[in-house]
Amino acid sequence: MIILFIHASNFEFNVKERAIESAEEPKISSLKVENTLVCFTTVEKGDDSEIVKLAVKNILDVLEKVKAESVVIYPYAHLSSNLAEPKVAIKILEELESSLNVKTFRAPFGWYKAFSISCYGHPLSELSRRIRKVEEVxxxxxxxxxxxxxxxxxxxxxxxxxxxxxxxxxxxxxxxxxxxxxxxxxxxxxxxxxxxxxxxxxxxxx
Incomplete structure (x- = not known):
């Protein structure tokens, strides 16, 4: 899993059209939020519940440092070429959302979406992390x-x-x-x- 973190003063998205046949049904079709940690997330082959736990730890770590009021999980397939199957990716993203125990929004997987973002621009406002198991070198x-x-x-x-x-x-x-x-x-x-x-x-x- 790869996550690009953006601490945004403003972030919004709107669902446009289905990108893949196996796209999930959107729980929310639009969102507008302030002072949020946007997590552009790529789920890779082999990612599992252990990876989710590590991802949660990383997200909460960044959230605490930047003092954002919420988290947005935004599926983003452009950070890796080693992508998980859509069905697996959706399952992992759902598990990630439910495991955070903080105010969290999740954009739907498999849809084209319009979004706008305003980054705070402080030293920790743009970060990226590759999430791997410790034993997997x-x-x-x-x-x-x-x-x-x-x-x-x-x-x-x-x-x-x-x-x-x-x-x-x-x-x-x-x-x-x-x-x-x-x-x-x-x-x-x-x-x-x-x-x-x-x-x-x-x-x-x-």
Whole structure:
């Protein structure tokens, strides 16, 4: 799932015409709301109830930060090419709506809609997040070939890590470097090995 967040001072939409045969019947055909968090949402293949829980957590996190008074879930198929089937997408969006437990509106799935939006323009007014399960770390196609040569658990992998650190050293030219220290003075490069939620496994490095 991918969500584009817009904190809007004003947002409105009007349902126009059916875009797909399997479009859901609209619960609301128009909406006009102020100070709302608009969540342009793309449901992807493989999204399930666990993804919904993570999405709820992310939405509520942003909602709390921007102090919006409501949430608008707006189906938006243009953030990914890996789209879920319409029937699945509708089910996921319904579950997302019912799980939020805050004032929430949901635009109907499968319809052409006219909308207008006015973004507040503060630093957190435009955000995007890809929602993935923690255990699902994407492996690039190149990694399959790297593994044939002993990556990532080999001396060669250590060499690649050192090469990457060397590249960063040459780029940023730190005064000196340390490992696993977060609170460092300006000009010091700290190398910290972390697993990042939703991260991508880089070929021959991780």
């Amino acid at each position: 994407e492996k690039s196609e190149e990694l399959k070939y790297c593994e044939k040569f002993g990556f990532p658990n080999s001396a060669e992998a250590t060499f690649m890590k050192r090469a990457m650190i060397g590249y960063l050293r040459n780029t940023f030219k730190p005064i000196y470097e340390v490992e696993n220290e977060e609170d460092v003075e300006e000009g010091v490069m700290s190398v910290i090995y972390k697993y990042v939620e939703g991260g991508r496994v880089l070929p021959c490095i991780n």
